[in-house]
Amino acid sequence: xxxxxxxxxxxxxxxxxxxxxxxxxxxxxxxxxxxxxxxxxxxxxxxxxxxxxxxxxxxxxxxxxxxxxxxxxxxxxxxxxxxxxxxxxxxxxxxxxxxxxxxxxxxxxxxxxxxxxxxxxxxxxxxxxxxxxxxxxxxxxxxxxxxxxxxxxxxxxxxxxxxxxxxxxxxxxxxxxxxxxxxxxxxxxxxxxxxxxxxxxxxxxxxxxxxxxxxxxxxxxxxxxxxxxxxxxxxxxxxxxxxxxxxxxxxxxxxxxxxxxxxxxxxxxxxxxxxxxxxxxxxxxxxxxxxxxxxxxxxxxxxxxxxxxxxxxxxxxxxxxxxxxxxxxxxxxxxxxxxxxxxxxxxxxxxxx
Amino acid sequence: xxxxxxxxxxxxxxxxxxxxxxxxxxxxxxxxxxxxxxxxxxxxxxxxxxxxxxxxxxxxxxxxxxxxxxxxxxxxxxxxxxxxxxxxxxxxxxxxxxxxxxxxxxxxxxxxxxxxxxxxxxxxxxxxxxxxxxxxxxxxxxxxxxxxxxxxxxxxxxxxxxxxxxxxxxxxxxxxxxxxxxxxxxxxxxxxxxxxxxxxxxxxxxxxxxxxxxxxxxxxxxxxxxxxxxxxxxxxxxxxxxxxxxxxxxxxxxxxxxxxxxxxxxxxxxxxxxxxxxxxxxxxxxxxxxxxxxxxxxxxxxxxxxxxxxxxxxxxxxxxxxxxxxxxxxxxxxxxxxxxxxxxxxxxxxxxx
Numbered sequence: 021x022x023x024x025x026x027x028x029x030x031x032x033x034x035x036x037x038x039x040x041x042x043x044x045x046x047x048x049x050x051x052x053x054x055x056x057x058x059x060x061x062x063x064x065x066x067x068x069x070x071x072x073x074x075x076x077x078x079x080x081x082x083x084x085x086x087x088x089x090x091x092x093x094x095x096x097x098x099x100x101x102x103x104x105x106x107x108x109x110x111x112x113x114x115x116x117x118x119x120x121x122x123x124x125x126x127x128x129x130x131x132x133x134x135x136x137x138x139x140x141x142x143x144x145x146x147x148x149x150x151x152x153x154x155x156x157x158x159x160x161x162x163x164x165x166x167x168x169x170x171x172x173x174x175x176x177x178x179x180x181x182x183x184x185x186x187x188x189x190x191x192x193x194x195x196x197x198x199x200x201x202x203x204x205x206x207x208x209x210x211x212x213x214x215x216x217x218x219x220x221x222x223x224x225x226x227x228x229x230x231x232x233x234x235x236x237x238x239x240x241x242x243x244x245x246x247x248x249x250x251x252x253x254x255x256x257x258x259x260x261x262x263x264x265x266x267x268x269x270x271x272x273x274x275x276x277x278x279x280x281x282x283x284x285x286x287x288x289x290x291x292x293x294x295x296x297x298x299x300x301x302x303x304x305x306x307x308x309x310x311x312x313x314x315x316x317x318x319x320x321x322x323x324x325x326x327x328x329x330x331x332x333x334x335x336x337x338x339x340x341x342x343x344x345x346x347x348x349x350x351x352x353x354x355x356x357x358x359x360x361x362x363x364x365x366x367x368x369x370x371x372x373x
Numbered sequence: 374x375x376x377x378x379x380x381x382x383x384x385x386x387x388x389x390x391x392x393x394x395x396x397x398x399x400x401x402x403x404x405x406x407x408x409x410x411x412x413x414x415x416x417x418x419x420x421x422x423x424x425x426x427x428x429x430x431x432x433x434x435x436x437x438x439x440x441x442x443x444x445x446x447x448x449x450x451x452x453x454x455x456x457x458x459x460x461x462x463x464x465x466x467x468x469x470x471x472x473x474x475x476x477x478x479x480x481x482x483x484x485x486x487x488x489x490x491x492x493x494x495x496x497x498x499x500x501x502x503x504x505x506x507x508x509x510x511x512x513x514x515x516x517x518x519x520x521x522x523x524x525x526x527x528x529x530x531x532x533x534x535x536x537x538x539x540x541x542x543x544x545x546x547x548x549x550x551x552x553x554x555x556x557x558x559x560x561x562x563x564x565x566x567x568x569x570x571x572x573x574x575x576x577x578x579x580x581x582x583x584x585x586x587x588x589x590x591x592x593x594x595x596x597x598x599x600x601x602x603x604x605x606x607x608x609x610x611x612x613x614x615x616x617x618x619x620x621x622x623x624x625x626x627x628x629x630x631x632x633x634x635x636x637x638x639x640x641x642x643x644x645x646x647x648x649x650x651x652x653x654x655x656x657x658x659x660x661x662x663x664x665x666x667x668x669x670x671x672x673x674x675x676x677x678x679x680x681x682x683x684x685x686x687x688x689x690x691x692x693x694x695x696x697x698x699x700x701x702x703x704x705x706x707x708x709x710x711x712x713x714x715x716x717x718x719x720x721x722x723x724x725x726x
Binding site: 100101102127157158159161219220221222223224225227228229254255257258259260261262264265268269289290291292294302305306309310311 | 453454455480510511512514572573574575576577578580581582607608610611612613614615617618621622642643644645647655658659662663664
């Protein structure tokens, strides 16, 4: 695989609203050589987002980014509804004219846009619409025979860190000498891992089938652990169907609940998030008749809390649920991994033998 | 609206596996003039399916059907996975050559098939792919302000009669002098009502938005009651995401549980169906934080039971749940309608005033 050199497009949004950009910078094996955001041009990525530990420059234009020899322009956000903001078109056209590859995780397929399609033909550039789903079969149940234990992330809302926790647990497995595979189910995960299906982009009837295919594909490498990125939340008014498709389609052996304890309402809706025990009960009850699985740990996202408050919340969640609880970003994934995965592997080995 | 005259294509399947055909014959305002099924050619529809009370002839070929002056060839089944059985292609091509309109509820878009597209151009015929979804916005919550009470069908499996119960309750409302509108969410319902969205064909992220748009569209006619056809089952390994999309997207005020009491497993999967109380608890628990709604009645499909067994099961379901229970096909929809809708309307009027 030829490595990409990304210029990441996030005008006006890099500091506030660029989940895709941040995820790729933090976890992709591909290098980010520049970020395009006029609102903080002149700074480095690290100055705006210290946790990313990346010294790439932030510049004001595609032309400025070209000085750093990018191979690709990556669309750095996934706005609600998934359309390209209209004032971003000029950036994309300029990048195509400079023969950069366009990498997009938007719902809107940039390759089907007549103006972009014409421009890519004219300049010999290409567009990778990461979210374009392949044809998948209906859910069959073949996934129930998967040899390795499968761990699925669920959560109390979107954008609370389900992908990050999956990546961190995969990393902890690797450090512990376990062959683990991260299964991407959304656009940022696909950009990071270089494969996967954006399950939210699949026709609803086939979404569990897509989830099943992902796990079957992961299992082909004969891993010892399969870690699936989650999506949405089970009481999210818009995205819960995708959450459920992953729960039934991946047929996980265990779940990790990823929660931002400061998130009181589902973002953008007047729906309360579920508390720890309700979250556990809801997921376990739904799976009970389909493919029973337990929530085996809680990964808290405490970035809005100071360290004392974070430790307090971890203790509170543990007291309430009696489960292993940690913040795998703040305190590293090793402890949570050690508390849940060896036990899971042992149980799975007994169950299948 | 110009009425259609249907020749329904169901070779080898009309008696056993033609849910679409049966639904259209029973409930559409459009007339069925012939059914094409060589395996029972010579009989009438009524002889094969007495409950349909239809005297259209069953014939062996498209050519034989043409004697009855059809306007349209309707694909009479919705096979798992939604592709056209390959041995049906010749029938479709012959119908196109006879300038019939092709009406299809398959996942596979017949209008995109190169051979069919070429044939329709050549003969000046057209194809209506009923399941082709329109562009819909994300779920917004606008549906929460709907003036009329909304009743959603849920069930213990696919193909237990959710559409039929919705149509029968709509009919009972009309008889009772209530302006009710049936909301189609699947291909057969769309063929019957002439509008709607096949929610299972919508991109997963947008499925609740599609459900919301359907209710908003139904509300434009200022009905006194909105009755939504359900899909799938909440513990169906493949189709539950669509069930959940309807639950959150339609924001119903109440649910009717449609159950075939003889269905012990989800058809095609090794998953047990939920009992009455578990079914009620699961749906109500999921809706509790999103838009609370209660299951207000149970519509049993007792066609596999004799009348004594049917009455016994109705009593058992009532004893177990304390809810109104009936078989609206066997005993008519009047009693169940009277037991649930006036109360629902009264509560809804209080809630919105």
